[in-house]
Amino acid sequence: MWTASWHRWRGPFAAVCLLSIALAVWCFWRHKRYAQPGAWVWCGFVLLLGVPGLVGYLLHRRWPVREPCPACGRRAVVDRETCQHCGAVFPTPPLQGIEVFG
Ligand SMILES: [Zn+2]
Incomplete structure (x- = not known):
């Protein structure tokens, strides 16, 4: 049962993981570009939450x-x-x- 379910959902699961990794890398790059502290924390936040995490990251402050x-x-x-x-x-x-x- 688990194996059949895994074979069915491994493609979308991999896509979501890759999207979260890409968003986290972009978040880290942007945070470093603005020379803000805590880049790794925000990178992990976006990695765990994906698109909602990125939206929260972008809206949490006013960017200089x-x-x-x-x-x-x-x-x-x-x-x-x-x-x-x-x-x-x-x-x-x-x-x-x-x-x-x-
Ligand atoms: Zn200069």
Whole structure:
């Protein structure tokens, strides 16, 4: 009985496993690209939960903007004071005269 059931469902089971692995790898790559801590935890989360896990991962926070670094030219997240790749300090934005706590 188990053998017959396994032969019937091994194809879809393998497809779901491969999809979860691909989503987990993409999640890990994206997490590293945004230089966020806990990449392995989120990778395991997406691996175990599949597509719902990936949706939860993408919706769990507001993702920062990535812009080219003026020093090295690589795209880096701009929610910090230094570049994630080269460590150069980002220049402060020019004052516009409308700053309240300047
Ligand atoms: Zn840089």
